[in-house]
Amino acid sequence: MPIVAPSLLSADFTRLADEAKMLNTSEADWFHLDVMDGIFVPNLTFGMPIISQLRKLSTKTFDVHLMIVQPERYIEEFKKAGADILTVHYEASTHLHRTLHAIRQAGMKAGVALNPHTPVQLLEDVIEDIDLVCLMSVNPGFGGQKFIENTYKKVLKLVDMRNDSQTNFLIEIDGGVNQLNAAKLTDAGADVLVAGNFIFSSNNPIETIKSLKYCR
């Protein structure tokens, strides 16, 4: 059964507290929180102040995905805001090894996100320093985009890398996840399904979350 992480990028920001309460009563495992800086990706979202306010409303795991340049600048701040998992982009991190160690040192799980064009093999030399690999299955920046089919192959390769290295990082899929691909992704080896638009634009988000949770 996958871990389900609704992405609040697609939530109604005028009713964030209600959306958080809804997720608390649902079978969602995590909150997925997308931080965008308008430089790494062509969009802006929110940062520490919103996350720390949400932190007061939920005890679920906060999975914070930084789509920002030089993410190492804010590690301590996101810890203080309430992040449990802090994911940085491979493409935005000049000193990835140092950044992953700093995230763990700060008391969080360390994640690395890969854009659709970035090969998973590039993680080989930091594989033991990673708690989660987030495979972007859309080009990051916006919710509601179409799932990129090549992601399945990347999941299979990552599963092989995980077996070969005898590590146990989680494989997360982010972008365009829905009822058409959830089971196939889980079968391929994905552990975490992030979904924004599919959940928040549905008539019954609680049931939609359940459909992902029990897709297998």
Ligand SMILES: O=C(CO)[C@H](O)[C@H](O)COP(=O)(O)O
């Ligand atoms: O990181 C993201 C965008 O960069 C979002 O988390 C992702 O796109 C999920 O949204 P959706 O399920 O609507 O595709």
